[in-house]
Amino acid sequence: MTPSEIEQLFTGSSGDYRFARWAHPIAPVVFGVEDATLAVVKGAFEAVVSLAGHRMAERDPELGANCMVFFLRDWSELATVPELDRLLPGIAALAGRLAEEGAERYRVFRFDDAGAIRAAFVFLRMGGDLAEMPAEDLALSEVVQAILCWSEAAFAEVSPLAIAGGRTILRPEIAEVIRAAYDPVLPDAARDPSHALRLAARMAR
Structure with a gap:
């Protein structure tokens, strides 16, 4: 390039x-999937983090998990996720906007004082094209887009x-x-x- x-x-x-x-090791957690898909997503994280020469961790000392991936059937489910409004103020309004737009995915980063990625939140509404994608392809694509702030x-x-x-x-x-x-x-x-x-x-x- x-x-x-x-x-x-x-x-x-x-x-x-x-x-x-990312400046800190990535500690991912995945919500809303069965064990088989969970293993696929974790495998994608391991592959991309290894490619980057970065590090993963079981737990982030400040946040517990610093990269959260949510698989949803409908955006209204965001309102039922415990503590999510504390991490992402205004999540109810965001869910309404995403529903109106017919969005299938949404990603947001949080940064530390130096500007490095401190946390990432990835939301995937499993309908339309996303529902047709193989789990391996979807997981790899999303992890790649979370490894840097593109x-x-x-x-x-x-x-x-x-x-x-x-x-x-x-x-x-x-x-x-x-x-x-x-x-x-x-x-x-x-x-x-x-x-x-x-x-x-x-x-x-």
Whole structure:
């Protein structure tokens, strides 16, 4: 990928560049699935975190779980999740807006004082296209999109996944961006577009 293409992955609709990665080990928890699907999602986390060269943990010392994935039948279920309104104030209004929009997924990050990802919340309404996706593909796609704070347009037109040899894989260029993004020399957060040049330099090695 060119530096310009990498820059666009982290440039929002406002035109501002915003890069952020996890500084703390990721402690995921998954709600609303059976054990078989739970194992698939946990496996996706392990694979992507390993690719990044980052770390996972059973428990976050401050939050317990810092990456929460919710599988829902309807957005109204958000109002019944204990303590969720404390973590995400205004969740009832958000659920109503998502229902009106017919949204299938929603993702929100929380950041620490240095701008690194501190927590992530992923909500998936299992209807329409999502219900038709194989669990492995859906899990991999969502974990990839939670490992970094990508722009809202990063995968709007092109999925981070591809088909190779009859199976679904992570697109090689996206895998390289993730590897480069977690280079220990780089900062956990960046707002200057020149950061994309540093990512490109590490991908070229």
